[in-house]
Amino acid sequence: MQKKTLIASIAAGFISIAAHASQEIKQGGTLTVPIINTGFVQNFNPYTTKDLLNGIMFEPLLVFNNMTGKTDFRLAKSYQYSGDLKTLTLTLRDQLKWSDGSPLTADDVVYSLTMTKAYPAFDLKGIWSGKNLQSITAKNATTVVFQLKDADSTFVWNLENYHILPKHIWSKASDLSKFTNPNPVGSGPMTTVKYVKPQQMKLCRNPAYYLENRPYLDCVVYRSYNDNSQIQPALIKGEIDWGSNFIADVESTFVAKDKANNHFWYPPNDAIHLYMNTRKKPFDDLRVRQALSMALDRKAIVDIAAYGYPTPNFNVGGIGELYKTYIDAKVNQKYGYLTRYDVKKARSLLDEAGIVDRDGDGFRDNKDGSPIDLKIEVVNGWTDWIQVVQMVSEYFADVGVKAGVKMVDWAVYDKNLKDSNYTMAINWSLVATNPILAYQDYFSTARIGKTWHAGHGIHTPETDKLIESFGKTADAGQQQEILSRLQAFTAQQMPFIPLFSNPTWFQYSTKKIVGWPDAEHPYVQPVWYYGGKRVIILDHLHLK
Template sequence: MEMQWMPRRLLVMGMALLSWGGLAGCSKSKQQEGTAPGATAAAAKKTNVLTVAQEAQASWIRNFNPMLAPGTARWPSRSGVYEPLYVFNTLKGEYVPWLSSKYEWSEGNKKLTFALRPEVKWSDGQPFTAKDVVFTFELMRKHKALDLFAVWSYVEGVQAKDEHTVEFALTRPYVPGLIYIAQQPIVPEHKWKDVEDPVTFKNENPVATGPFTEVKVFQNQVFELGRNPNYWQKGKPAIEGLRFPAYPGNDQANLALLNGELDWAGNFVPDVEKVYVSKDKENNHYWFPLVGNTVMLYVNTTKKPFDDVRVRKAFSMAIDRDQLVRVAMYSYTKPSDASGLCDAHARWRNPAALAAGAGDWVTLNVDKANALLDEAGYKRGEDGVRVGPDKKPLRYDINVVTGWSDQVRAVQIMAQNLKAVGVDATLKTYDFSPYFERMQKGEFDITIGWTSEEPSPYYFYRDLMSTETIRPVGELAARNWHRYANTEADALFKTFETTSDEAEQRKLADQMQVLFVNNAPAIPLYPNPSWGEFNTRRFTGFPNAENPYAKLSPNSPPENLFVLTEVKPK
């Protein structure tokens, strides 16, 4: 059974269009309706409305269907409008009760039971019950396009035991499935039961349980959501609403941020201290904790020489990660260690996996890289480029997306680094769609990419090493783009899936790390920051390094619910 990671990747890409400068070259579109973003932001300042930039869109399409992949429905359909049973807090490494107050595994982890909060109502005043949860998941069974994370590949059935108790029966023990069940947005049966096609349903006037359910304004260039009149958390939200001006790309959103038109954003801002903070040190703030995904260099292990672990480690040793971090990432991050884990998984790190030099292949060492390539049989030719036993030179493109300025700089640096070990590497840019298609199909030699952001290393390592995630070259793979499989790792994944005991999970994750470190299936570069900026002229209560109650970034639903329910007017 393979989890379908594609929607998660699309979420990351939605983030990337803002945080990686993916649309830096876009120009502003003409205003089709309503007023200009700057003017609408100025209007918002007169009220208790939070102005947010999260999506890169030239104009808005009115769609609040939370069952669709992020990017199709307007933000925050999957969190601030509709809500899940639980929310996983990445920074604290724990599940936080939300529409459900308790969950419990039973019957050998083949049954998962949720106790729902009796005080929850829909925004139209109707009671929220277990029947709504059952209805939501049955919609996903009937319409596979809505089952974004393939829960029905391991869920056998779901039933309401009473008004406030929901029971999921699994086909086999699959504890990692908790995140996808618990964080599924729930829709109301009484409003959706007569919807003819929930896949194309735009849900223009949502009835939901979230803190912001009322569409106050919806124009091509701006929309505004107001407070849920029946929100179940007493006294929350403290703000009246959310306002979203349309910005076609990162440059326009950053300009609005610098001009003080935004209260909250999740953008990549070059030299943020100088460009943003220095303009108003009292009110302009940012927080970029390293709890995003890990930026990776993927080499295609179906091709020679990348099927040889010595070559993969040699390529890694040729890379100057300190230079990548300093030049490409403005020192916002740090070089990755050989585990590949970002700080979101810091408590899972296994020092023993990196002991005795096992992880030294992520440290710049040109001499050792050259020695490994010599040992693997790749000798330098007269032009200095290494040649394999098949007489083919080590000459490759490194794929990256046009306009992702930080990633382009990183690839330029790596291409230069690799020349020192006799590898002729060249930057190759593509528009996102062909870049992503080539990566999914395994039709590349080397490409820069990303990893998953799920709660434990199980997901991270399964993506990178499981035989179940392997697809033939030419066939779309939701993950494991580099096509690497390890049967020892498979056994660890299977055992991990059956246990809810964290001590046992930790032992298994330790062993996964050892396998990854020893085999270098992919080359970790650096953890991606979780981008977030905020302005305190009108609002307070944002998370930061001194009060790290949640991610600051608006780019990670449903975790942004923590911020939406905590921010207060000044």
């Protein structure tokens, strides 16, 4: 069989860096970032420190850049599938070194990934629990071979989530779940621990980093904050350089303080939906679900209740602008009326469904005469979403459907959505390498009870097979056809009502440091809390 090959030039991954850094690059400087936690301790185990160290102390193998649609190769320089998609060969860069100067080889990769089989909590993407991975072997110093039981062109997507660790150190620890890695050796841009204080930690450059003249910066300082309310004034005062949290009225509270240097960029992130439990009245009737979608003025909701920061989502196929290159325009052309604000049509559909006012109180009732009083679940304290739900309830009232906010604690919300113990709830959708993973989260029967997004009740064996078929091919055209069919299925069934694409919260200062991604240089989604994306940003940042 013809081999399906996915190989990229190392240099190509950094063309954007050179383009974005047309000016002379200055070496040195320190980046200061906020971390919401209760303080720092001497623990450099990347699996037990909530992603503090991925992309900083430990370099990923590769990063699937969902903003550019390309693969950013890091420790790895290429990968290749066999024709039957059951063998994956990963090739590392030559002459890689750990920060202590010792060689970083395929043996380290095999050890790091095999180790997670003995420590299931470290098996972050279930490469072992999924039972498809049969073996990982080192063919030579730079070649790692993965043998799969069944064809799966998506298996490689898992690898960016695992930490590659030095075997010569970690293999000597007795219990890795308790190992704090007190004298860390890493492969990322910042591996030298300058100090760890309860409220601050400083990590500085790796003397053996594999990218020449990188990082441009000397150090990264983490500062501990309890919550967003502490981060906002720190950002405004210039105490931190990079913010990744919600700031109310960011233009006046942050940008206006220093228009030359204070900036924000909020590109689309996860799609936010109103999930409906189709096992419960009145959502067991498709016409009701469609009507309530058409009852909403999404642009007004975004502008008034969400401060104008999100992007209204008129895509009826289940995904938002984060995945715009995968959105099937034909699906939107055929079903786009379902996300257009149309009160007259919404009322007509409700009448057609037999959802009418039977007792004269001004609100519609179920066909059996029972009153409708939708309680839309949202987490207590999520003020922006509470405002959204309040406004949604007002739009529902305009078409005669009574609704209101049901504020619950996170633990209740988490359990209710996973157990399908809700009528309607506002929630996000999965952000992943490819939207097929979002559809898997929505519709795979295996996900029921394990995710917040599969409790709506719309599942079929045919959809399971369609989702599973995606990994059986590496043909991009065939994969897009599968995605298009899933978009059409979502539009036809409407298990959730699309509202908007949440913004990627990103504020930054150019007073000292430049090279940030922005609307003119969208080289990566600007997410701090994801190691693969922040290491790409660190490649670009340098002194002004």
